[in-house]
Structures are given as C-alpha cells and as structure tokens.
Amino acid sequence: MIHGVLAVAMVALSAWAVATFPRSVLVFLLFQGSLLFTYLARIPAWLRAALFAMALLVLMPVIGYYNGYYLEVATQVGIFVALALGLNIVVGLAGLLDLGYVAFFAVGAYTWAIFGSPHANLIFGGGAFPLAPGWFYPFLLVGLLVAAGTGLLLGLPVLRLHGDYLAIVTLGFGEVIRVLANNLDKPINITNGPKGITPIVRPPMPFGLPTSEAFYFLVLVIVAVVIVVNRRLEDSHIGRAWEAIREDQLAAQAMGVPLVRAKLLAFACGASFAGVMGVVFSAKQVFINPESFTFLESIGVLAMVILGGMGSIPGAVIGATVVTVLNLQVLKGLSLWLNELKNAGVTVLGYSLTDLPTQLEPAKYERMIFGVILILMMIFRPQGIFPVRRRARELER
Amino acid sequence: MAALFEARSVTKRFGGLTALSSVDFALESGIASIIGPNGAGKTTLFNVFTGLYACDEGSVTFRQQSLVGLRPDEITALGVCRTFQNIRLFANMTAIENVLVGMHARVTLGLWSVLAHTAGFHHTERRLQARAEALLERVGLRTHANDVARNLAYGSQRRLEIARALASEPALLLLDEPTAGMTQGEAGALMRLLRDLVADLRLAIILIEHNMRVVMEVSDRVTVLDHGEKIAEGPPRDVQTNARVIEAYLGTRARERRPRAER
Numbered sequence: 001m002i003h004g005v006l007a008v009a010m011v012a013l014s015a016w017a018v019a020t021f022p023r024s025v026l027v028f029l030l031f032q033g034s035l036l037f038t039y040l041a042r043i044p045a046w047l048r049a050a051l052f053a054m055a056l057l058v059l060m061p062v063i064g065y066y067n068g069y070y071l072e073v074a075t076q077v078g079i080f081v082a083l084a085l086g087l088n089i090v091v092g093l094a095g096l097l098d099l100g101y102v103a104f105f106a107v108g109a110y111t112w113a114i115f116g117s118p119h120a121n122l123i124f125g126g127g128a129f130p131l132a133p134g135w136f137y138p139f140l141l142v143g144l145l146v147a148a149g150t151g152l153l154l155g156l157p158v159l160r161l162h163g164d165y166l167a168i169v170t171l172g173f174g175e176v177i178r179v180l181a182n183n184l185d186k187p188i189n190i191t192n193g194p195k196g197i198t199p200i201v202r203p204p205m206p207f208g209l210p211t212s213e214a215f216y217f218l219v220l221v222i223v224a225v226v227i228v229v230n231r232r233l234e235d236s237h238i239g240r241a242w243e244a245i246r247e248d249q250l251a252a253q254a255m256g257v258p259l260v261r262a263k264l265l266a267f268a269c270g271a272s273f274a275g276v277m278g279v280v281f282s283a284k285q286v287f288i289n290p291e292s293f294t295f296l297e298s299i300g301v302l303a304m305v306i307l308g309g310m311g312s313i314p315g316a317v318i319g320a321t322v323v324t325v326l327n328l329q330v331l332k333g334l335s336l337w338l339n340e341l342k343n344a345g346v347t348v349l350g351y352s353l354t355d356l357p358t359q360l361e362p363a364k365y366e367r368m369i370f371g372v373i374l375i376l377m378m379i380f381r382p383q384g385i386f387p388v389r390r391r392a393r394e395l396e397r
Numbered sequence: 398m399a400a401l402f403e404a405r406s407v408t409k410r411f412g413g414l415t416a417l418s419s420v421d422f423a424l425e426s427g428i429a430s431i432i433g434p435n436g437a438g439k440t441t442l443f444n445v446f447t448g449l450y451a452c453d454e455g456s457v458t459f460r461q462q463s464l465v466g467l468r469p470d471e472i473t474a475l476g477v478c479r480t481f482q483n484i485r486l487f488a489n490m491t492a493i494e495n496v497l498v499g500m501h502a503r504v505t506l507g508l509w510s511v512l513a514h515t516a517g518f519h520h521t522e523r524r525l526q527a528r529a530e531a532l533l534e535r536v537g538l539r540t541h542a543n544d545v546a547r548n549l550a551y552g553s554q555r556r557l558e559i560a561r562a563l564a565s566e567p568a569l570l571l572l573d574e575p576t577a578g579m580t581q582g583e584a585g586a587l588m589r590l591l592r593d594l595v596a597d598l599r600l601a602i603i604l605i606e607h608n609m610r611v612v613m614e615v616s617d618r619v620t621v622l623d624h625g626e627k628i629a630e631g632p633p634r635d636v637q638t639n640a641r642v643i644e645a646y647l648g649t650r651a652r653e654r655r656p657r658a659e660r
Binding site: 229232233236237238240241243244247248250251252253254255256257258259265390392393395 | 447449468469470471473474478479481485486487488489490491493494497498499500501502503504506508511512514518522525526530539542543545561562564565
C-alpha cells in the first residue's frame with residue numbers, strides 16, 4: 001500500500017519537477033529513479049504497468065517537448081537496451097563471449113543507409129534510389145535478416161572455439177566489418193569509405209508526430225518486442241539449451257543438445273536485434289560512417305550486459321540505461337560543472353583551479369571515472385545490478 | 398539374435414598409449430557391470446559408446462544402427478544416454494531445469510512456436526514439466542525441484558544426474574560410478590531404484606562401479622577390463638573367482654622365494 005502511494009507520488013513529483021526545471025540533469029535523473037522505484041516497489045502488477053505506461057507513453061514525450069535533448073537521451077537508451085538484450089542472449093545465456101557485437105549493428109545500419117540514400121545509385125546505376133520513405137518499415141525486417149545471416153556467417157567458423165579464443169575471433173570479426181566499411185569505396189563504392197553515407201531517408205512519421213517523438217515511439221515499440229521475444233526464448237527449451245551450453249557444453253551435448261544448431265541460433269538471434277536497431281539508427285542519424293561502429297562500442301554494450309547482470313533481462317535493461325545516461329548526461333554534466341568551477345577561479349586547498357594545466361581538463365576525466373565505476377562495480381557487486389533470479393516453477397501435482 | 402547394443406573389437410589409442418584394445422561387449426537387457434582397476438579404460442569405453450571419443454577401430458551398434466561417427470546428441474536422440482563419473486550437472490540451473498534440458502532431444506517445437514506461444518508450445522511445456530516432476534519424484538528429489546543444482550547434497554546430485562539422463566527416454570542408460578561417495582545405505586537404495594527402472598521401463602543399464610557389494614548384488618553380468626583389455630566376462634559369481642581378475646586387482650602372488658644359495 002505504502003509502496004503504491006510512494007511510487008505514484010514519485011512519478012508524479014518527478015514529472016512535475018522536470019516540467020518546471022526542464023534543464024536540470026538532476027531532475028531528469030529523479031524521473032529515471034522514479035521508474036526504477038516503480039519497478040522495484042511491492043505494488044500490484046496492474047499499477048506497475050499503468051505507471052510505466054504513463055511515464056513512458058505520456059510523460060516522457062511531454063518532457064521531450066520541453067527539452068528535446070532528454071527525448072534524444074531516452075531514444076539512445078532504447079537503442080542500447082535492444083543491443084544489450086541481443087548481446088545478453090549470446091554472452092549471458094549461451095555463454096559465448098562476443099567482443100565484436102557492434103558489427104551486426106553496423107550491418108543493419110548500412111543495409112538501410114545504402115538503399116535509403118542516393119548512394120545506391122552508384123552501385124546499381126540509374127536513379128531509382130533512394131527508396132521511398134515507406135520502404136523503411138519493410139527494411140526493419142531486411143536489416144534483421146541480413147544481420148542474422150551475418151551472425152550465422154560468423155558463427156560457422158568459430159563454433160569449435162570457446163572462451164578466450166572465441167573472444168579473440170569475434171573481436172577480429174568486429175574489426176573486419178569496420179575496416180570493410182572503411183575501405184569498400186573501391187573498386188565498387190559500396191560504403192563510401194570513411195566519408196560515410198548521407199543523406200539517409202527517414203520513415204514517414206505516423207499520425208503526424210514530430211520526428212524525435214516518432215523515433216522515440218518506434219524505438220519503444222521495438223524494445224517492447226525485443227523484451228517479449230527475449231523472455232519467450234529464455235522460458236523455452238531453446239533458452240534452457242543455451243544455458244546448459246553455458247554451464248557445461250560437453251554435458252549439454254551428451255544430454256541431446258545439438259551444439260552447432262543451438263549456438264548458431266544464439267548468434268543469429270542476438271545479431272538480429274542489433275540489425276533492426278541498426279536500421280533505426282541510420283534513419284535517425286541521417287548520416288553514418290564507420291566511426292560509429294568501433295571496438296569501443298562493442299565493449300560499451302558488453303559493459304552494459306555485465307554491469308546489469310549477465311543473463312538477466314531486467315539487468316540488460318538497467319545496464320544499458322545506466323551506462324548510456326552516465327555517458328550522455330552524468331559524466332558530461334560533471335565535467336561541465338568542474339569546468340565552471342575552474343573558470344570561476346575557485347581555489348581548492350589554496351590551489352587555484354584556473355592554474356590547472358590543459359592536460360588535466362575535467363572533460364578528460366570522463367572515461368576514467370567511467371572505468372573507475374566499472375571496477376568498483378566488479379569488486380563490490382560482481383553479479384551485476386539485477387542478477388539472474390532463478391524462477392521457481394510451480395509444481396503441478 | 399542381434400543384441401540391443403553391441404560393440405566389436407573397439408580400439409582406442411591416445412598417442413602411443415592403447416587405452417582400449419579390441420574390446421567386445423554386448424547387451425540385450427538387464428544390468429551389465431564393467432569393473433576394473435583405475436585406468437583400465439572403463440570411462441574411455443563409455444566415451445566411445447556415447448560419441449565423445451571416436452574409436453580407432455571396431456564397431457558400435459545400437460538396435461542394428463552404427464553409432465560410429467555420430468555426434469553425442471545424435472546418439473542421445475537414438476536412445477543411449479549417460480551420467481558422468483565426476484558429476485556434470487548444469488550447476489546454476491534448478492533441479493527441474495536440469496531434467497528439462499535432458500528432454501531436449503524429444504522436443505520437436507520450432508522457433509516460431511516458441512516466439513508465437515502457440516497452443517502446441519503451451520501443451521508441450523506442460524507435458525515436459527509433468528514428466529520432469531514425475532522423474533524427480535522417482536529419484537526422490539521432488540521437494541528439491543526448484544533448488545539450484547549446485548546446492549544439492551552430493552548423493553542428490555548423483556540421483557539428479559540419473560533423472561536428467563532418464564529424461565531423454567533412453568533404452569540404454571550408461572552410469573559411470575553412480576554410487577561414488579554414497580554411504581552403503583544410499584548405494585543400496587539407488588540399486589533398488591535401478592532394478593525398478595529396468596523392470597518398469599524395460600531399460601538396459603551398463604554400470605561402471607567400484608563398490609563390489611553393489612556390483613555383485615545388482616548385475617546380471619560382469620565384464621572386467623584391465624589395461625584396456627577385456628580379461629573376464631560372465632555372471633558375477635564366476636567373475637569373482639576368476640584367477641585373472643584376482644590377479645588384476647590384487648597383483649600376482651610373490652613368487653616362492655628361491656632358496657638362497659647360502660653356504
């Protein structure tokens with residue numbers, strides 16, 4: 001009861017606060033915190049669902065109306081949630097360490113970027129491209145299939161490897177895709193090399209929604225589908241087989257799990273989520289180049305999965321949210337604040353911050369602080385924020 | 398009559414070491430035990446039978462079908478399943494989930510049924526769970542169904558491994574030292590269970606066992622391996638008195654001391 005009142009009050013209060021102080025990072029964090037509280041609070045399922053629907057479907061777009069940047073943050077969070085959930089299947093459930101996951105994201109992104117821009121004319125000749133904006137929606141499926149196919153392609157040669165060896169090969173694969181994107185401007189210009197592809201066509205906006213709102217809802221729908229798919233896979237013989245492979249590959253095979261097929265399916269499923277989001281990403285950004293798909297991005301998504309709790313769906317969601325918000329808002333905000341202190345000439349222990357050499361500029365600490373957070377997390381909570389909880393099955397008889 | 402399971406002149410070498418040399422083995426029904434000193438090649442033989450090792454020579458057939466060259470999961474699907482000497486449960490999964498994984502070979506659902514939650518999916522999941530519960534009941538672990546395997550007592554883990562193997566509906570079950578680490582009482586109870594399984598499910602069992610009391614009590618037939626060779630085979634009583642077996646286990650008697658040519 002008290003939890004219910006608190007949850008409603010928190011969501012309402014934070015929404016009001018965001019509307020009143022649309023520029024404050026702290027207030028936006030409060031809004032996110034209220035969602036976390038709603039998830040954790042002991043309240044009836046219908047109330048939780050209602051609060052989530054209210055916050056995500058109504059409040060967030062309203063907040064976005066006052067401060068477009070927050071909607072951008074929310075959309076990015078959604079994209080990374082889908083990526084983390086995809087990687088969670090491969091790493092968390094099947095236990096196959098994949099360090100080149102962003103390659104599938106790139107494949108999806110380039111799929112739409114090439115056909116949704118005039119660039120395809122260079123490949124096929126003529127002037128049929130870009131495709132009409134309406135093609136974007138079927139291309140979500142195309143991106144999914146192409147990425148899943150790439151997943152199979154990667155899966156086939158590496159099936160015999162596990163552990164460190166698998167990690168190294170997937171790392172290499174991720175780099176190969178990026179380098180290909182960088183160099184496939186000759187002899188046939190497929191990716192336009194480091195210059196990237198632009199302008200990429202955006203989909204027609206349903207119900208006359210503003211662009212950023214439309215992308216937000218689109219991402220939200222995809223994330224919802226991805227979560228449902230993830231849960232259904234996990235609660236089936238397929239998910240159990242993946243977990244069995246993670247626990248003991250040899251025993252799993254001896255119990256009748258076909259390793260090759262199960263692993264390929266894990267790679268393909270994980271990759272397909274990234275492929276879909278790649279299509280969305282390229283349309284949202286209008287411009288993509290290989291720089292968006294570096295090794296660091298793969299590591300970032302992996303950090304989300306590990307930080308949240310390997311193999312756990314709520315873990316992947318919170319991990320993606322925390323890392324994205326940290327990178328886009330908290331650490332940026334921190335370095336801005338430190339910069340302000342510096343410019344204002346504040347002295348700390350008799351040392352004026354104005355004298356700080358440029359090498360030690362606060363903006364340069366961002367990555368370091370992120371790293372420290374990761375290390376602390378691994379020391380004090382190695383199982384992640386929301387570790388997997390084994391679901392107790394109700395016995396029938 | 399062709400046997401349910403038959404292995405002929407199975408040979409397996411690891412580099413220069415011949416782990417199995419020309420071993421014959423056949424089983425129609427009931428419980429056959431394989432015994433022998435450490436390093437005799439018992440587990441290697443199991444690994445050849447279940448496809449974990451490829452044999453260098455010889456043939457292995459189950460219901461007249463050759464198992465040579467098949468993958469372990471294919472062999473399980475045909476109806477041969479095993480347990481492991483050093484327990485290999487899925488440690489972080491619950492007992493019932495372990496058993497459910499064992500049923501994988503019998504699930505025919507496709508990806509689409511899982512994603513769309515078709516009626517077939519719900520039906521299958523309910524059926525699998527009911528069977529898993531029945532199997533856990535059978536090995537006395539029903540109350541531990543939702544316990545994580547890692548937290549189960551040692552004896553319970555061994556029984557869970559048997560339940561998991563039974564989940565694949567085998568016609569032939571290979572048990573690698575199932576009573577290791579059990580008290581005499583637990584071992585006796587397990588053997589009664591095996592006897593019941595043979596009677597109820599018309600299951601054939603091959604047992605690797607060190608506990609001689611168990612072996613002599615439960616086996617219809619005993620095969621003795623030593624240094625990768627079959628040195629004896631027959632009903633428990635005969636094997637017990639076989640001179641070569643005694644020699645393999647206890648060593649040869651020290652030769653009569655030659656009278657020393659002392660002055």
